[in-house]
Amino acid sequence: MKPLNAWVRSGHVGAPGTLLTLLLLGLTLSGCGGSDASPSAQVNPVAPAITTQPASQMVTAGQTATFTVTATGTAPVSYQWQMNGTAIGGATAASYTTPATTAADNGDQFTVVVSNAAGSMTSNAAVLTVTSVLVAPTITTQPASQTVSAGQTATFTVTATGTAPLSYQWQKNGTAIGGATAASYTTPATTAADNGDQFTVVVSNTAGSVTSNAAALTVSSVLVAPTITRQPASQTVTAGQRATFTVTAAGTAPLSYQWQKNGTAIGAATAASYTTPATTAADNGDQFTVVVSNAAGSVTSTAASLTVTTTGNPPLKTVFLIMMENHNWSDITSSSSAPYINNTLLAIGAHATQYFNPPGIHPSLPNYLWLEAGTNFGILADDSPSAGHQSTTMHLVTLLKNANITWKAYQEDIAGTSCPLSNVSGYATKHNPFVYFDDVTNSLSSTSAYCIAHVRPFTELATDLANNTVASYNFITPNLTNDMHDGTIADGDTWLATHVPVILNSAAYKQGGVIFITWDEGEGGSAPGDTKDGPIGMMVLSPNAKVGYQNTIHYDHSSTLRTVEEIFKVSPMLGGAANQTDLSDLFTSFP
Known part of the structure; x- marks a missing residue:
């Protein structure tokens, strides 16, 4: 701006009002400092800081929840609430209230971003917990009145619903019973003085309580001796099967039972039913009775006869061959880790003590091929299917197919969606002889429909048994742990104890079935005369097998193939x- 005298000198002196205006303007500009204002007069904005974090909330379904934040910083401060990391529309205040909650909102995380011109800050997450609507207890089954004889106990039970946890307090004649805080209450031994007592129970939760109807206790001083209302019935079974006898009795509880065979008490046979061990021809004609007792006396049932037949069994028509691995028979029979084999299977079936893998044939694959074709085709290693496959059709399952006889191989750990030409998990091709034959795999095709239809996951066996749709010939291979190859004797024994009973209880087994359980090879080497190379196990279970029988006839895998x-x-x-002895000596009737 020009000095005032410059304006005058330059001839810009106008009217007096103009001069006054210029003078005032000069004063104003001078007083304001103009462009020379001091920097110390400017204010720097402060970024937001959260002083009170939003707190987690717990509400009942249907209620709303409110989250609040407190923050400092240069105004204006803005807010944006987020649920599970996503901004909530319209939630731009220091507090946010949810809509009415549902169970689906339980566990949601709420944060808020606080911002101003200097920056922003995100709060800690606050958790929303939504609890179910509290429901007061209601009694769905009232305690029932009880009648007992003096000296017996009585049990009262209530059933209630409502929001958990439910608590219970039983009362006798309106007075709480110490320690009686469960859904059932059993009295001490009763006396005549307890007759007519009234029992109620109060069921409570945080929403309320309800008292049951009263249940009356009647105590009778007269004991009633047992009477038999249904006598045990005579039974007829085939040798090797079990027989079950049952009695029904009435009288003052508790009743006790003692079964007798031909007048002699049977150890541990103290229930209302008794099942015999696997029967033999020697059991034919045995008489079974039961003595039923209580504090008032005892009664003996009429005798039920056991008839054991050894002829007339249906012909063999369904075969199950279960393959175990790499143990001499002496390893199994001397092992405490094989209780199912030694204590159960040997008792209900027949077995051979001199069964061997073919002389010098090792390792696994050659023995599996032998069971299918009577030869190892010169293979003496665990070749893959691509290296050891055979083009011949002269093997068992093709003979069966040509005779319209069904077959399946159940292999543990396969998926069943392809022909299993490669090892997977606990499945090994060397334990599945069928994938080594071109007419089964359509020349090593993983998509061979014939192979897929006949080589199935082991898990399907139980369903096929239940539906009575098993094939006539069933070859069963556990995985490498359960067949004792990589696992222990105990692993194999447990697997047999789990799965063999499923077969034994099937219609296919009971109506002409046979289970062969054997091992692929002994533990010795292939040198001639190797005394450690077997014998290996061969057990035969069948309604037609000799129960508890063993022989010393020399057998090998050719014997099993011939028998099938x-x-x-x-x-x-x-x-x-063609030149080996079959296993017919292990049967009462064959084939």
Whole structure:
């Protein structure tokens, strides 16, 4: 701005009012400091800081929840609430109230971003907990009145619903019973003085309480001796099967039972039913009675007869061959880790003590091939299917197919969606002989429909048994742990104890079935005369098997193959099966 005298000198002196205006303007500009204002007069904005974090909230379904934040910083401060990391529309105040909550909102996380011109800050997460609507207890089953004899106890029970936890307090004649805080209450031994007592229970939760109806206790001083209302019935079974006898009795509880065989008490047979061990021909004609007792006396049932038949069994028509691995028979019979084999299977079936893998044939694959074709085709290693596959059609399942006899291989740990030509999990091709034959795999095709239809996951066996749709010939291979190859004797024994009873209880087994359980090879080497190379186990379970029987006839895998061919009447006898002894001596009737 020009000095005032410059304006005058330059001839810009106008009217007096103009000069006054210029003078005032100059004063104003001078007083304001103009462009020379001091920097110390400017104010720097402060970024927001959260002084009170939003707190977690717990509400009941249907209620709302409110979250609040307190923050400092240069105004204006803005807010944006978020649920599970996503901004909530319109939630831009220091507090946010949810809509009415539902169970689906339980566990949601709420944060808020506080911002101003200097920056922003995100709060800690606050958790929303939504609890169910509290429901007061209601009694759905009232305690029932009880009648007992003096000296007995009585039990009262209530059933209630409502929001958990429910608590219970039983009362006798309106007075709380110490320690009686469960859904059931059992009295001490009763006396005549307890007759007519009234029992109620108060059921409570945080929403309220309800008292049951009263249940009356009647105490009778007269004991009633037992009477038999249904006598045990005579039973007829086939040798090897079990028989069950049952009695029904009435009288003052508790009743006790003692079964007798031919007049002699049977150890531990003290229930209302008794099941015999696997029967033999020697059990035919045995008489079974039961003595029922209580404090007032005892009664003996009429005798029920056991008839054991050894002839007339249905012909063998369904075969189950279960393969175990790499143990001499002496390892199994001397092991405390095989209780199911030694204490159960040997008692209900027959077994061979001199059963071997073919002389010098090792390792696994050659023995599996032998069971299928009576030869190892010169293979002496665990070749893959691509290296050891065979083009011949002269093997068991093809003979069966040509005779319209069904077959399946159940392999543990396969998926069943393809022909299993490769090892997977506990499944090993060397333990599945069928994938080594081109007419089964359509020349090593993983998509072979014939292979997929016949080589199935082991898990399907139980369903097929329940539906009575199992094939006539069933080859069963546990995985590498359960067949004792990588696992222990105990692993294999447990697997057999789990799965063999499923077969034993099936219609397919009971109506002409047989289970062969054997091992692929002994533990010795392949040198001639190796005394450690077997014998291996061969157990036979069947309604037609000799129960508890053993023999010392020399057998090998050719014997098993010959036996299966004879059961299904297919020919020719394959490989070594043509010259080996079959297993017929282990049966009461064959085939």
